[in-house]
Amino acid sequence: MRVNYGSPDAPDLAAAGVPGELDESWLADGWEPVLRRWLADAVSASVVEPNAMVLATIDAAGHPASRTVLCKGVSPRGIVFYTNYSSDKARHLAANPYASATFAWPLIARQVTLRGSVVKVDRAVTEEYWRTRPRGSQLGAWASEQSRPVDSRSALESRLDVVTERFSGVEDIPPPPDWGGFELQPSVVEFWQGRQNRLHNRLRMTWLDDRWTVARLQP
Structure with a gap:
């Protein structure tokens, strides 16, 4: 389904699987329950990779970089993703431990953006x-020196062959020592719900003075 938000005769988004008007009362118990609900709604709507999110970081020179990663954990503390700790994103986070992540589900006309500090998760969580x-996927993590150049696709596949042979007799492959999780602990969370005539619903939660505040933003 294509939704033209700029048209006054745009289809009824409630009828398209976007029930109810996003309201401040939805956030009475915090941002996590609503994010979980919208993730579940994206799954129900058969969104491809519903847990995909665009992660934006800042490198040591102050330049932004973004890429799509998969969210692998949601808790009241934040959202978790995994990567090689030598990857570009990990090096950016070592220099500037702050990031923004956006879940976008155009099919159901919703978006969530979280911004905040980023920390490594405990090794036990990674394991x-x-x-x-x-x-x-475990073998692939061992084979790839993420973000580093490689001569060719065949060279990468050869690396996979080597690690496959290395672990051929190992039932439980351990995680690489330089691979693990990060947790983005948001101080700002914004929920966006598409509506006709570009009068979209936007609610922003901000952690301030040891409590969450909620503000409705104009679209």
């Missing part, structure tokens, strides 16, 4: 998640 990954 617990690692055990849920398919063996092929």
Whole structure:
């Protein structure tokens, strides 16, 4: 379904699976329950990769960089993603431990953006998640020196062959020492709900003076 938000005769988004008007009362229990609900709604709507989010970081020179990663954990503290700690994003976070992440679900006319500090998760958390990954993904993490140049696709596949042989007799492959999770702990969370005539609903939560405040923003 294509939704033209700029047209006065845009389709009824409530009828398209976007029930109810986003209201301040939805956030009475914080941002996490609403994010979880919208993630579940994206799954129900058959959104491809519903947990995909665009992660923006700042490098040591102050230049922004963005890429799509998968959210692998949601808690009242924040959202978790995993990567090689030598990757570009990890080096950016070492220099500037602050990031922005945006979930965008055009199919259901919703978006959530979280901004805040980023910390490494405990090694035990990484190991617990690692055990849920398919063996092929585990081998791929060992084979790839993420973000570093490689001569060719065949050279990368050869690296995979080497690690596959290395772990051929190992039932439980351990996570690489330089691979693990980050948790973005938001201080700002914004919920966006598309509506006709560009009169979209926007609610921003801000952590200030040890409490969350909610403000409605004009679209």
